[in-house]
Amino acid sequence: MKRMIKQLLPAQMLSYALGVKTRLIQRRESVLDRRRYERFSAPDDSAASVRLSSRQLETQLTKDYHRVEKGLALNDPRRPFGAGVLGRLDMLLPLADARGVDDDYVAHARSARVALLDWNESGAVAAEVSPVRDDVEREIGAEGFFASRRSVRDFDPRPVPEGLLTEAVRLAINTPSVCNRQSWRVRFYADPNDRASVLSFQNGNAGIGDVPVVALVTVDARLSAGVGERNQPWIEGGLFSMSLVWALHSLGLDSCMLNMSQPNKVMTALRAKMGIPEYELIIMQIAVGYGRDGHRVARSPRRATSEVLIKQQKA
Numbered sequence: 001m002k003r004m005i006k007q008l009l010p011a012q013m014l015s016y017a018l019g020v021k022t023r024l025i026q027r028r029e030s031v032l033d034r035r036r037y038e039r040f041s042a043p044d045d046s047a048a049s050v051r052l053s054s055r056q057l058e059t060q061l062t063k064d065y066h067r068v069e070k071g072l073a074l075n076d077p078r079r080p081f082g083a084g085v086l087g088r089l090d091m092l093l094p095l096a097d098a099r100g101v102d103d104d105y106v107a108h109a110r111s112a113r114v115a116l117l118d119w120n121e122s123g124a125v126a127a128e129v130s131p132v133r134d135d136v137e138r139e140i141g142a143e144g145f146f147a148s149r150r151s152v153r154d155f156d157p158r159p160v161p162e163g164l165l166t167e168a169v170r171l172a173i174n175t176p177s178v179c180n181r182q183s184w185r186v187r188f189y190a191d192p193n194d195r196a197s198v199l200s201f202q203n204g205n206a207g208i209g210d211v212p213v214v215a216l217v218t219v220d221a222r223l224s225a226g227v228g229e230r231n232q233p234w235i236e237g238g239l240f241s242m243s244l245v246w247a248l249h250s251l252g253l254d255s256c257m258l259n260m261s262q263p264n265k266v267m268t269a270l271r272a273k274m275g276i277p278e279y280e281l282i283i284m285q286i287a288v289g290y291g292r293d294g295h296r297v298a299r300s301p302r303r304a305t306s307e308v309l310i311k312q313q314k315a
Helices: 001-007 011-040 056-073 083-098 104-124 142-148 161-172 192-199 232-250 264-274
Strands: 184-189 211-219 254-259 280-291
Touching: 056 083, 056 104, 056 211, 083 104, 161 184, 161 232, 184 192, 184 232, 192 211, 192 264, 211 232, 232 254, 232 280, 264 280
Parallel strands: none
Antiparallel strands: 184 211, 211 280, 254 280
16 A cells, blocks of 8 residues: 555655654654653652652652762862752651661761761761772773772863873774764863853853863764654763763873753753854763862762662573
8 A cells, every 4th residue: 555655646745745754753752752751750859849759759869969979079168058958858868767768878868968967067078978089090900990980070270181182082982873873072172261151051060160171072963863763862972971981081081971951942052152063962061180189079879780780580
């Protein structure tokens, strides 16, 4: 039947009909993606309440305890800070107790709450929550390499050699990509005005201070095709960003990934300000430089391997 219709319709009409069909499929898939996200995702901070599901409770407590860790890892944290965080912890920790939740994230949230109160009252930084980073060499071998890389939010002002940035990109280009299309792009901003401009569109860098270099990772959407690849640019961009961070680490540089979870109007303004084409999807920013001597890092506890690794059950 389809073959007969194709034979009967003029080529121009057939092309138009296929275009309409493709657009309808794209819209349907976008709606289904949105509905799935709305169904399962946790609410924003402002909507956090005692009605959160168990996983949503974990999401909110984890977000808030990590905010304390990050805040106390800055070179000059505000004092006091975290009124909203403290309010949510005071609301949700009793909820976890009432539900009998005894997972690690609850303990981390409790210690972060104590650390926040201590900082606000006395100006003391809890080493348990935001420890001074060990001066660990980037050892040869998987364990030393992966364990020694930490997100840094307190940078030394010394400049980063352009050659190291170029070398990091050369290494990161080895990232796998769908059908080897390699759609990634990265821009490095070292000029103070450019750094300030690009960071003004990101909402998680307050307090980090003077970042020597800001990287902006994008993906060329023209190198993806069809409805089935609608999420591929974000996957490709995430893979490349992680490869770039590991490459920087291997070259002795520190970094901190800065998410770009922003509405379209912010992305549009960033494109206009920095001259980024419309077809490039903005993935994330990355702060790059050398950690200041004696800098602190967020505790950032890791999940147990047994929780992440889902083993197949034997029949």
